[in-house]
Amino acid sequence: MQSLLASIRIAAMTMLICVAGYATAVWAVAQAAFPDGANGSLVTGRGGAIVGSRQIAQAFTQPGSFWPRPSAVDYNGAAAGGSNKSPTSPDIAARGREMVERYGATPQFLLPADLAAASGAGLDPHISEAGALYQTARVAQARGLDPARVEALVRTTAFSPGGYLTPDRIVNVLELNLALEML
């Protein structure tokens, strides 16, 4: 019984310091010094309306936009998740065939794997640089732009997430599409 009383006293103190105090301190630092990231890296469009988050993939289906990786949860930012299918599963093969058809891939024009494989949370905001370059011809044609300009835009937007440690460059799809609007 005495043990329970001692436990309750310590529970109250740890709750006060490790939950209330700690969370408030982190929140104060975050909101004061890094308000953009602290509120979800939201992007506002013309007129100040929120158009999405830089860190969260959103659906793009029009031929004039770059398309993100497939999502097992249809880009639901409120209930994220992956396919959780084994890489030997026939369902993954079926999605692969669907993507091959959608992008018109052929043995001479191989589809980069990230455009056929869903990410862990279904919200991966990036595609590989190769995956973006794969789409430039379609995007340029739909927008009536010079393909070379679109390709140059992809190359300037792409970055290496870990410097030397990650030689494969990636592109943020939302930022790329926003930049495309400005061309």
Added chain:
Amino acid sequence: MLTQSILFVVLVVGGTALASWPLGRYMQWAMDPADLPSGISGWKTRAFAAIGGPLAASSQNWTRYMSAMLAFNLVMFAVCAAILALQQHLPLNPDGRPALEASLIFNTAASFTSNTNLQHYSGEVSLSYLSQLGALMWLQFVSAATGIAALAALARGLAGRPLGNFFLDIQRACFLVLLPAALVLAVLLVIGGVPMTFEGAAIATTLEGVQQTIARGPVAAFVSIKQLGTNGGGFFGPNSTHPLENPGFWTNIIEMVAIILIPMACVWMFARIIGRLRHGGVIFAVMLAFLLVKIAGSVYFEAAPTRAFAGLPIDQTLGNLEGKEMRFGPAGGPLWSVLTTSTSNGSVGAMHDSLNPMTGLMPMVGMWLNATFGGVGVGMINMFLYIVVGVFIAGMMIGRTPEYLGWRVEAREVKLALLALLAHGLFVLGGTAIFAATPWGADTLNNTGPHGFSEILYEFTSASANNGSGFEGLGDNTMPWNIATGIVMLLARFIPILLPLAIVGSLSGKRRSAESNGTLSVEGGVFGTMLAATIVVVGALTFFPAATLGPIAEHVTTMN
């Protein structure tokens, strides 16, 4: 690309190993201060004694230490369950999360009390911010602190000293070890772009005019202690694959370091308290060797392409990308999967269900052994069990009385150690057998054939290892799963803490003799080899038949 992958692994694992040395020294200072009447140490102890009340004043024997720990854990469970059950009536619920189902509340409270963090719910779908912080994040601090406290007591007992006082130890671990580390890490995560807000979800209208709800919340504080305390329960359902929980390459590195930092430092803390740093070095080396073998296996097997894309015009030079994030690089997912299961963390940086079959075996091996660094505090305690068994077997082989640190290891201690080790096998294999043979398990699968069996095997392995990761395709939020894994988690948490303390209690009743040339030295390669062999024989072979039915069967039948 191989060069970069190797460099990446060396950077993360090697860097953390180096950092664990000073941290182990600090943890000894924090957890086991010399009995000074004045100075900082004396002041801290007096403050903690004042908070704890009269029971925190004196040293406890092993039964009292144990009952204090159980009482505190009972309070942890009750407070967590109460907050979860009442979340719809409590504040900090901006998105109006409704009531939770009773068996899910039991499972979640058991899961976070036992430092497991198996999640049969999805955070951003089901929980209010108060439930996340007040119930779950609180337990992420105090359950981790329970493990560190138990290790400190065990080490003191082996050093031939009184065990100490649980009510002091738990506060030392919380306030002096976990809290400062969590603050530093949380700020780093905020800098890396992890949200920390009490506002509800953001509503966006996408460029194509569709509404998108973007869940957010007080993520940074939560993720920080989740990584440090080998907790692993994510703020969002898909854990650290979620871009708001782990926004970039560098946050991914920081979070991976945080997974193994304190488990590694626990070895040094143990070695310092028993006063045998060379012995600690041998244990550390054995653990590290197991860790590196598993990492090599997983990175190698995960470089194989997605089998399901074979024959399609898809370029797979980057390996299997299903369930992985582009920003972490090719080795990020498999490396994380090993780190998180070698310790009892259980957060994920790639979906384990979608790993290649043999890659998926590596996390399971990590959880079966559960001592190659292991959970904060408890990993080293599990290793102590293997040491007891190893020392006993070695003593029998060379025909000497088995001794450990001068204590005679006899039948009683070995029985207790084997009981604790074999309980793990019983929970994993027994549970898997029951659920694989009945609709309880069979009706909840997301994959068929051997991979479906692996889903069940993984779930019980994760529950019994107090890990918390999962083959998440499994539809595990059902009454049978919630109750079965809830019970397994609680038993598998407390049996391997109580029995080692009982062993120490039994040892300290004996006369300690000086170590001589006749006893097996615990500081050399012979001891290290013997320990590794014991781990392989007792830990791994128990589970080998089950592995052949799951991942190995899937690999040989589908990957060729």
